Amino acid sequence: MQRTSILTSAWLLAGPLFVLHACQAQVTTSLEKPAQADSTATMINAADTAQLSAYIVAAFEDSKGNLWFGTVGDGVIRYSPQPSVVLGERLMYFTTADGLADMVSSSIVEDKQGHVWIGSHDGATRFDGKTFTAFKTPEGLHGPGCVLLVDRNGTLWAGTNDGAFRFDGTRFQPFDIPMPTIKEPSHKWVKGKVWEIIEDSKGNIWFGRDGYGACRYDGRTFTHFTKEDGLCSNNVASITEDVNGNIWFGSITSDFPPIKEGGLSRYDGTSFTRFEDVKGLTANDIYTVYALRSGQVWVGAVGVGAYRYDPSTALKTDGSAFALFDRTERPELTRYFGVQAVLEDTKGTLWFGFSGGLFRFNGTLFENVTRGGPWGDH
Structure with a gap:
């Protein structure tokens, strides 16, 4: 564990950043007027x-209870x-024609003003309910993959291939x-590259x-955790905190150089636990770790399935605390079983984003959700 103490009264600024591809200037697009024939705000x-x-x-x-994907x-x-x-407007698609920064939308949050922010491959976009405003390199947000x-203070953070940024209300600062x-x-x-940013309960x-x-980062000090401290690899793609304050890390394999590592680890504030006896979690890519309000934790293991961790057996590391779910209604769509996203909504419905489409968990298997549903409202 390595610590760096930084006393700051102002935000920290990084040096020059290498821009991987050119970006356009800030663009604002409004949906207040009726959509034109070529608009992709599709109903x-x-x-x-x-x-x-x-x-x-x-x-x-x-x-407001809207679901975003x-x-x-x-x-x-x-x-x-x-x-x-109205029924015909319940499901809508928004694209670059409507003002999105990019067609790849990999992160979605809401600020204290009720604006929805979408992180994409090429910048971020703010939606105030009527207008989309894109933030790219000219607005300080460098690097793809946002x-x-x-x-809790309302500060907007961003992470890209070029590192971390904070939004000052007008532009992003390194x-x-x-x-x-x-x-x-x-x-x-x-x-x-910053794969993940979360805030814990502290x-x-x-x-x-x-x-x-x-x-x-606690506001003053940076504390680093690496493979030597207990992570399964130094490539951390997903982080979540469970109801007991444990921090979970999904690690992924290395390509430079090729190393078969990765897996799932948990930090209790003092020490790490690696779940190395769980088939499918050892030396595998774990891109998604998500904690539920009940204390359960879902883990997406590429090519294997989705594991549900039961906190009632928290002291066990032999795999018995994990139940594997690898059945979907549409196995032809999910043969690689790439769980990309998990959401527990306010009604307790579990939504899973797959490499293959959208699914809901019904307690036994994952049922496919198409444009026509089932939505269940929710």
Whole structure:
């Protein structure tokens, strides 16, 4: 465990950042006027049984009860269950034609003003209910692959291939995270990429990074956790906190150099537990870890299935605490079993974004949700 103490009265600014591809200036697009014929704010017929998208990579419920789903290639999807919304407008697709920064929408959050933010491959987009405003390189948000967090103070954080950023109300400012010492360097994609940002119950901000493990920031001090401390690899793609305050880490394998590592680990504030006896969790890519209000934790294991962890057997590490669910209504769509997103909505419904489409968990298997449902409202 490595610590770096930083006393700051102002935000930390990083040095020059390498821009991987050109971005356009800030763009604001309003939906206040009726959509034109070429608009892609598409209203979907409720009877349509087609898949929402081939890849559902983000899921979020806003304060109004709308469900949002991020896709790869189809922009962002909003489902509005409110009775006041006419049936033909309950399911809508928003794309770059409507003002999205990019067609890949991999992260969705809501700020304290009720604006929905969408993190994408090329920047972030703010939606105030009528207008989409895109933030890209000219607005300070460098690097592809944007993940987002709104913390308890209302601060908007972003992570990309180029590191971490904070939004000052107008533009994004670089937030410099110190680099820990890694004895055997390796990474999956881009060294230093921020895969994940969460806030824990104590107000700490956690960053999951490519090649540098996890970093905890308490407002003054950076504490680094690496494979030597107990992570399954230094490539941390997913982080969540359970109801008991444990921090869970989903690690992924390395490509540079190729190393068969990765897996699931848990930090109780003092020590790490690796779940190395669970088939499918050892030396595998764990891109999704999600804690429920009940204390259960869902873990997506690529190519294997989704594991549900039972906290009543929390002291066990032999695998008996984990139940594997690997059956879906549409196995031909989910043969690779890539769980990309999990959401527990306010009614307790569990939504799963797969490489293959959207599914709901019915207690036994994953049932496919098409454009026509079943939504269950929810």
